[in-house]
Amino acid sequence: MGKIKDLFNDDKPREQAKNKGIENLTNSSLLALIINSGVKGISCIDLANEVLKKCDTIDKILNLNYYDLVQIKGMKDVKVYRLLALFELIKRINNEINNKVNISSYDPKVFVKEFSMYSNSNEKMFILLFKNKYRVNILSFSSYSNDFIRFSLNSIKKNILDNKADEVILIHNHESEYTEPSNDDIFTTFFVETCLKEDKIVLLDHLILAKNGYFSFKEHKIF
Numbered sequence: 001m002g003k004i005k006d007l008f009n010d011d012k013p014r015e016q017a018k019n020k021g022i023e024n025l026t027n028s029s030l031l032a033l034i035i036n037s038g039v040k041g042i043s044c045i046d047l048a049n050e051v052l053k054k055c056d057t058i059d060k061i062l063n064l065n066y067y068d069l070v071q072i073k074g075m076k077d078v079k080v081y082r083l084l085a086l087f088e089l090i091k092r093i094n095n096e097i098n099n100k101v102n103i104s105s106y107d108p109k110v111f112v113k114e115f116s117m118y119s120n121s122n123e124k125m126f127i128l129l130f131k132n133k134y135r136v137n138i139l140s141f142s143s144y145s146n147d148f149i150r151f152s153l154n155s156i157k158k159n160i161l162d163n164k165a166d167e168v169i170l171i172h173n174h175e176s177e178y179t180e181p182s183n184d185d186i187f188t189t190f191f192v193e194t195c196l197k198e199d200k201i202v203l204l205d206h207l208i209l210a211k212n213g214y215f216s217f218k219e220h221k222i223f
Contacts (some may be wrong), residue, residue: 013029013030013032013033013044017029017033027052027058028045028048029045029048031048031052031083032044032045032048034082034086035047035048035051035079035082035083036079036082038074039074039076042073047072047074047075047079050072050073051064051069051072051075054068054072059116059117060117061087062087062090062091062117063117063118064083064087065084066080066081066084069083069084094114095138103130103133103135103167103204104133106204106205106218108205108207108216108218111128111169111171111207112207112209112214115171115173115209116209118173118209122175123173123175124141124172124173125141125170125171125172126138126140126141126170126171126172127140127141127156127160127168127169127170127171128169128170128171129160129163129165129167129168130166130168130169130204131163131164131165131167132166133167136163136164136165137159137163137165139156139159153191153195157195157196157199160199160201161199166200167201167202167203167204168196168201168202168203168204169204169205169206169207170189170192170203170205170206170207171207171208172206172208172209173208173209173210174209174210176210176211177210177211177212178210178212179208179209179212179213179214179215181206181208181215181217181222185206185208189203189206189223190223203223204218205217205218205219206218
């Protein structure tokens with residue numbers, strides 16, 4: 001595309017924002033505004049389009065890391081860290097908003113949407129803690145050996161009790177496209193549920209995320 005100054009005024013992201021309103025800009029124009037400038041022969045819109053090409057859907061953009069972005073020709077450290085700062089702010093805002101989620105009417109799709117960014121990443125596990133139906137904390141684990149998630153249940157229980165949580169949701173992702181739980185997934189779920197019951201803590205659900213969707217233990221009435 002070349003230099004941004006070679007575009008007609010109406011095609012420039014900043015002019016579009018002024019004339020049409022920021023809410024009417026395309027994803028590439030919004031990203032171009034944040035990237036701010038291009039390099040010789042490559043406009044900020046070109047760079048924005050290259051960033052978007054790395055994502056199947058716009059929500060996956062939050063999965064991009066330094067190495068994903070720096071591979072794009074023309075994306076120097078200043079631009080890369082500007083985007084990474086934006087992505088981190090979005091994650092923190094989402095956490096603040098979602099911490100206020102009330103689970104009186106539990107809908108697994110709410111949490112599937114929130115954690116969908118991890119459905120195509122290395123395996124991770126999250127434990128959502130709730131007190132009086134409101135989320136109070138999130139525990140996360142990403143240490144694995146042979147696809148087995150290592151965690152200390154005693155440490156988890158202590159954290160749950162310290163937060164005075166009374167309900168818990170387990171969430172983890174499969175690197176494959178298959179959502180069905182493995183035997184280890186099922187065993188771990190029942191083991192955790194049994195241990196939590198000793199302290200009158202309810203395991204509300206265990207969600208498995210994958211490329212092709214999700215699996216909810218609660219929806220399948222497994223426990």
